[in-house]
Amino acid sequence: MDSLNPEILPIERAPHVWKFWGTALWGFVVFAALFIGQIAVVIFFVLRGAGSANFEQAVRVVASSGLAISLSVIAGLPAVAAALWLAIHWTRIGFADYLALRWTNWRNLVLGVVGLGVLVEGWDLLSRATGHDVTPDFMIDVLKSARGGSSVWLLAIAICVAAPISEELFARGFLYRGWSETALGVPGAIGLSSLAWTSLHLQYDWFFFCEVFCIGLWFGYMRYRSNSLWLTILLHGLNNLGALVQTIWLAG
Numbered sequence: 527m528d529s530l531n532p533e534i535l536p537i538e539r540a541p542h543v544w545k546f547w548g549t550a551l552w553g554f555v556v557f558a559a560l561f562i563g564q565i566a567v568v569i570f571f572v573l574r575g576a577g578s579a580n581f582e583q584a585v586r587v588v589a590s591s592g593l594a595i596s597l598s599v600i601a602g603l604p605a606v607a608a609a610l611w612l613a614i615h616w617t618r619i620g621f622a623d624y625l626a627l628r629w630t631n632w633r634n635l636v637l638g639v640v641g642l643g644v645l646v647e648g649w650d651l652l653s654r655a656t657g658h659d660v661t662p663d664f665m666i667d668v669l670k671s672a673r674g675g676s677s678v679w680l681l682a683i684a685i686c687v688a689a690p691i692s693e694e695l696f697a698r699g700f701l702y703r704g705w706s707e708t709a710l711g712v713p714g715a716i717g718l719s720s721l722a723w724t725s726l727h728l729q730y731d732w733f734f735f736c737e738v739f740c741i742g743l744w745f746g747y748m749r750y751r752s753n754s755l756w757l758t759i760l761l762h763g764l765n766n767l768g769a770l771v772q773t774i775w776l777a778g
Contacts, residue, residue, distance in 0.1 A: 541618040549704025552613040553722065556606055556696050560726075563605030567598040590664070592672025592681050599684035599692075606692040610700055625699035630754035638748045638761045645744055646768065649737045656733075664729045665773045685770055690762035697723035697742070698749040698758045706750075716746030741765060 544552055571594040572585055588594045614624045622628070653660050672681040697719045706715035720742030727738050745758045 543617060543619070543624070543707050544613065544704045546705060546708045546710070549701060552609075552704075553696070553701050555613065556609040556700060557726075559605040559609035560602045560692060560696065563602040564598040567601045568594060590667040590671055591675075592668050592670075593675045593677045595668050596672065596677060596680040596684040600680075600688045603688045603692040606695055610695055613700065624703060625695060626703065626749070626753055626755045627699075628754050628756065630752035630757050634748065634752040634754070634757060635760070638744075638752075638757055639764065641744055641748075642741070642761050642765055645741060646765065649740070653733065658733050661769070661773045661776050662730055662734055665769070666777050669770075669773050669777050682767075682770060686763045686767045690759050690766060693723060693726060694745075694755055694759045694762055698745055699755045702746060702749055712750050716743060716750065720746050 571588045614621050650660055672678045701719040701722055702715050706712050720739055723742045724739045749758050
């Protein structure tokens with residue numbers, strides 16, 4: 527009958543949010559999962575292509591392959607979701623609640639879209655004024671490869687759906703949530719999570735790095751204002767869709 531004695535009932539651990547170092551360490555685990563999920567696809571294509579060419583040439587071909595890049599990006603999504611589920615499971619907070627997977631009002635949606643449009647157009651004008659390319663050569667090469675392999679639709683899914691979901695879950699979802707509840711506060715969490723998100727785009731030069739970082743700041747502000755990750759996922763997808771359409775137009 528000891529189990530009926532309230533004095534010896536098991537004490538359940540209270541829900542908690544990972545703070546700075548917990549968020550940083552689990553963030554590294556999530557990043558590693560994303561990298562492993564994506565690089566596994568790349569390695570598969572490299573090994574398959576190495577049979578008819580040398581290894582170095584196979585790597586160069588895969589690096590600009592629309593099909594390989596698309597499948598690689600898509601493969602990263604379940605890897606990120608699994609790693610985040612593991613990290614959040616230990617907090618005893620619901621997955622959707624921890625990551626703010628809730629919708630917001632139309633006012634925030636309109637503000638987010640208009641602000642994003644102004645920001646992107648400003649960077650486009652700056653790129654033209656400074657003689658910098660509006661679209662990275664990397665994107666044009668990947669698009670041409672996807673066209674040749676009839677996989678443009680798969681590239682669109684990867685860029686406009688899979689990438690926004692996985693990257694927003696990681697940056698504005700997990701990293702922002704933990705860091706915003708530390709001494710960094712909201713401004714520090716927005717800046718640091720935007721920097722972490724920018725670091726995922728190593729295929730770009732410094733100019734596009736700066737643009738991505740600024741867009742990340744806007745996404746972070748909208749995440750704070752709306753308390754909705756679905757909003758930033760949607761904005762991210764719209765931004766990538768616009769970039770894809772622009773690349774298709776520039777590529778002729």
